[in-house]
Amino acid sequence: MFKLIRFIIAVVILALAAYTVFFVPVGRLTLWGHLSAIWSTEEARNMRDDIKSSVGDVGDEIPERNEEKAPEKEKPESSDQITDNDRRKLKKLINSKGGGGDRTDENRR
Numbered sequence: 001m002f003k004l005i006r007f008i009i010a011v012v013i014l015a016l017a018a019y020t021v022f023f024v025p026v027g028r029l030t031l032w033g034h035l036s037a038i039w040s041t042e043e044a045r046n047m048r049d050d051i052k053s054s055v056g057d058v059g060d061e062i063p064e065r066n067e068e069k070a071p072e073k074e075k076p077e078s079s080d081q082i083t084d085n086d087r088r089k090l091k092k093l094i095n096s097k098g099g100g101g102d103r104t105d106e107n108r109r
Contacts, residue, residue, distance in 0.1 A: 021031045029037065038044060 024030060026034065
């Protein structure tokens with residue numbers, strides 16, 4: 001019950017914040033309008049281009065670096081494969097614990 005109330009309060013706060021960002025004017029524009037205007041300036045475009053160019057070079061190098069550092073690993077065999085030997089051991093264990101599967105309901109009493 002407490003989680004439901006907390007969830008409802010969080011949704012109400014989020015809705016009020018979204019309403020404030022998009023519909024309440026701060027000066028002659030809303031907060032979203034100010035952010036959009038700032039983001040579309042020439043300086044912001046230059047900054048985005050600079051970041052893309054510097055990060056783009058590093059992003060291209062990362063897979064190459066990982067291939068150089070990491071040795072080729074052999075794929076381990078799946079541990080889900082059950083051999084005949086495993087089946088025999090399991091059957092022996094079940095029989096030793098008194099739960100042999102070959103008995104009928106009449107013999108279990």
